[in-house]
Amino acid sequence: MKLLTSLAAGFLVVASATAMAENTEYKLVIKDHMFEPITMQLPAGKRIKLTIENQDATAEEFEGFHFPVEKIxxxxxxxxxxxxxxxxxxxxxxxxxxxxxxxxxxxxE
Ligand SMILES: [Cu+2]
Incomplete structure (x- = not known):
């Protein structure tokens, strides 16, 4: 009984983490000095956790034109x-x- 209860609780934690990831986490790839995707749809009014994966051998600096983010x-x-x-x-x-x-x-949007 104890085992079943903790399995169920574990499932709930995983399920809610997945739902959260779908809402707010996005990924950009840098490859051949280009972004993939080039255009990314984002929801308005939310903080967005953006993972940027640089697949090139050289450093890149991500910078927003009209939002204050700069990251090497x-x-x-x-x-x-x-x-x-x-x-x-x-x-x-x-x-x-x-x-x-x-x-x-x-x-x-
Ligand atoms: Cu800069």
Missing amino acids: IPGNSKAVVWVGPFKPGNYGFMGEFNQDSAKGEFVV
């Missing part, structure tokens, strides 16, 4: 930044070390 991500590593809450609209960002190719946009 070394080559072949990941970093987490928090963005928002945003009002609906479009918010461009770039990789400052490769500005010609590394461009993207959040589309917030």
Whole structure:
């Protein structure tokens, strides 16, 4: 009986963590000095946990044009930044070390 109870509790914890992840966690990849995806849909009014995975060998700096985030991500590593809450609209960002190719946009609805 005790075992069943703790299994059920464990399941509930996992289930709520998954629901939370779907709501607020997003991932951007940097590859060949470009962002994937280039356009990312985000919900308005929420803090967004954004994991940026730099698959290139060289460092990149993630920077928002109209939101105050600047983060250097070394080559072949990941970093987490928090963005928002945003009002609906479009918010461009770039990789400052490769500005010609590394461009993207959040589309917030
Ligand atoms: Cu910068």
